[in-house]
Amino acid sequence: MVNIIVVDDEERIRLGLVKLISQIGEDYQVRGIYASGIEMLEDIDNVQADFLITDIKMPMLNGLELVEKVKTLRPDMKFAILSGFDDFSYARQALRYGAMEYLLKPVDKTELERLLWKVKSELELEANENKLSVEDHLKLLLLNDPEDLPTHMTEAASRYLTAFPSLQGHFAVFVLRGMPAVTKQNWQFASAGSPREWFFVERDEQTTVAIVCIGDRDHADTTKELAQTLIYRLPATCCGQLGCSDVFNGSNWLRQSYLQAEKAIQYGWYSSAKKGYTVYSDLPKKQESYANPYIMIDRAFREALTLTDYARARESLQLWAEEIIERRPQWDDLFDACVALLAHLAQQPQSIVERPESFANARAFTSYFLDLMFERLSEKELARQENRVVETVKAYIRNHYTEEMELNRLAEKVFLTPSYLSKLFKTETGETLTEYFISVRIDRAKELLRDHIALKTYEVGEKVGYFDPAYFNKIFKKTVGCTPKEYRDRIR
Template identity: 45%
Template sequence: MIKIAVVDDEERIRLGLAKLIEQCGEDYKVVGCFASGPELLERLNDLQADLIMTDIKMPQMNGLQLIEKVQQRKPKIKFAIVSGFNDFAFARQAIRQGVEDYLLKPVDPSELAELLQRVKNNIEIERYRKEVATEEHIRLLLRNDPDHLPEHMIQGANRDLGQTLLLRDHFAVLLVRAEPDLPADRIEHCMSYWNREYRLVAWEPRHTVIVAAIREGDHADTARELAYTLLQQLPHSSAVRIGVSGIHQGPLKLRDAYVQAELCMQSSWYEPGPKAMADAASAGKRDDSYNPLRLLEKEFRPALHALDFAKAEVAVEEWLGELSKHRPAWQALTEGVSYLFGLIRDEWNERQSHPSGQPDELTVPAPTTFAEWPAYKAALSASAKEQLESLKNAKHENRVVETVKSYIQKNYWKEMELQRLADVVYLTPSYLSKLFKTETGETITDYIISVRIERAKELLLKNPSLKTYEVGEQVGYPDPAYFNKVFKKLTGWTPKEFRERVRL
């Protein structure tokens, strides 16, 4: 709505103009009619007007003088001249002073309507630009430490925001997290009882920031009470967490307030149930000196290194219980979780001859993807158990491969059937074949051949009296032609050539 004040020394004219204005529609409201410039100036501080329509020639103070004085005190008010004189000099001076239009008496209703619509459009554009600028400045100071911003940006944001009712004095920041996401207008609908200035800022997914003015007469728990009432109003179908900052003063404290609210929201996230909140006073009781890595180093890592999987699982559960008690911030929590799974990966890589067999692309659960700590804790526990079980199985599979290798090395000259090898380790032939290839990078057949040929090379060099076909028989190749073919394929020489070249 555009609020308009009318100034004219003739009562009939000013009342008639006021009536014409109100006939232009409900978007326009006359907030005052004044008989002179001094009369309006007396009421200017309390007058909420967007547009002043004034006569030019009036006793005591003419219209141009009135415009000049109002502009000195409230430069954002717009003006229109209404005069019975078609005086170009007056019109030119009015234009220089930024007057929107110059209407002649008697006022033509269509010209008046056109003027008001134009003023309305201009005001709406200015308000929109101001709203955008205000929100951008709020976002800027919420996201950034002022010490890390260019000076001109700090000064501009501080100056503009300091003029708003929202940040002129004290304020608090509330951070609302909802799962599933709640649109800002849905949250704002639940704030209809707030009798104060506030600003909603759509933040990261599922997060909304609320900056609320704290007025004279409020108390230290006002922000907490606002948050608690909002929490009750929000739909029960959403899991909601609210963090509430302490009370701050001045736009440059927005970042500090947001960081407080974020830590409080993260603290409330540890609470079970669909809704929870925490303020700076309650979250401040958290032990910030707690290190999530301490118990992992003390209990979990030694158990893992010793491959004591039962003890390692117990250590994980104790660690999760410790996290529930200390409620570390998400960054510290994420570092602890990454360290936990990093230890498992490192142990796997150390134990395995081919680490690529490990599912090392596992995505570590992130707190931001869970509505509450109990669900995240359950996911962590399940994931840790799964990886420990995989490591345990890998340890067993590694022993299987070593057993098969040892059997082959001791019995390489014998006929090697896959079924016989599988029986040694109580596996099916197909599973053993796949496992051996995964763990060693070569097939069982290739491994048998490599062992036989290595032994044949030893016999060729150490026992020169042995015929090459006798060497072949001793390593499992009774067919001399086949022995020569396999030997040459692996070494590049026939057995005879190998013996002669090495001797030289």
């Protein structure tokens, strides 16, 4: 929870800022609202706050003067300056005082939300910095893009890690995956007995990241030998893959080394070996193999669907799966391609397709995805067949509407049971077979009443299959809303 004080001599600005803060989230609470700096100072002993937002232009005591006094009383309180003047001299002076931000009126909600998140992050870091372990600091630098973190946070983590002699020298990063899940403890056991120091970080249930110290006397193949040892020591029942980075020096390179190891393990994931490792330096230098996997199939697959050639669609998917294994795209690209392909056959495909890395290897994933696609294609094919059945039945009724409708005969025409045909027709059209049969007869009767004036109404009824005039009148009125004679008089 971030506790906030707002100081501004304009009531409209004050209340508007408080409203914006309340809209941003429950993590941010306004604990004090003041119309002047003097008023706020008089009440400072009665309010606990982490963050002060103050207007810079106020009578008697301006914002910078207020901040100067607050810092002597509450040195840990953070603050931001609010002004309606885009004046660099104000901004420069505010920053000199340690302001986290210089906000211009009217305050933009997105900018305010970003500022409050920054304040919250700093407060959390300061509260937990002394409690963080080596693993926590490593995880912060390994698994997060530096651009997504405040600079002070990454700098603090780097300073913390440089205090450990073993992390001041050369290192390599391994990404370790096991199926079924291999825990950090399993990998620690596999590395036991090694004279060098290891650090392990759990990324998720299936993946552990290891940082291994590399000595000055190690040689170019050291990481390969270490990878072979780790793989060899895994339980015989496990499938395992390792990705190894180049050798780096300095905590600033942790993220880069992790990305290399991640790229290596994704490349090795396409191997059919039960256990194996891939070193980043062995990857192809030309990335032609990473062609967009969706573009590789999109046109052929869409054409097959357009032509309702489901056999061809299945064939194109089979060929594509083999080409995927050969070209070895990154997991994100492969996942996006699979989502795009399934979108042709299903709604909300992203919630259906599982991530590639949750499978032991590429063969297991492509087999799963082909089964998923083939199942959807079969549903689409069945729906098309059922649609053809309904159209066949409709055509038969239109050509034989003068005859009595026999459900058994209709079912025999399309090789279905009477009950299934009735259910299918209702599902596809929204009306029963009887309702459709009557609508065809009545539509034809309306045509005859309109175009053949000489025909008597009972003769019209006979021509559409109703030989009882009273029954014809009853059915016609129920369907159209008037008798045949009334209908003819109306259209005349």
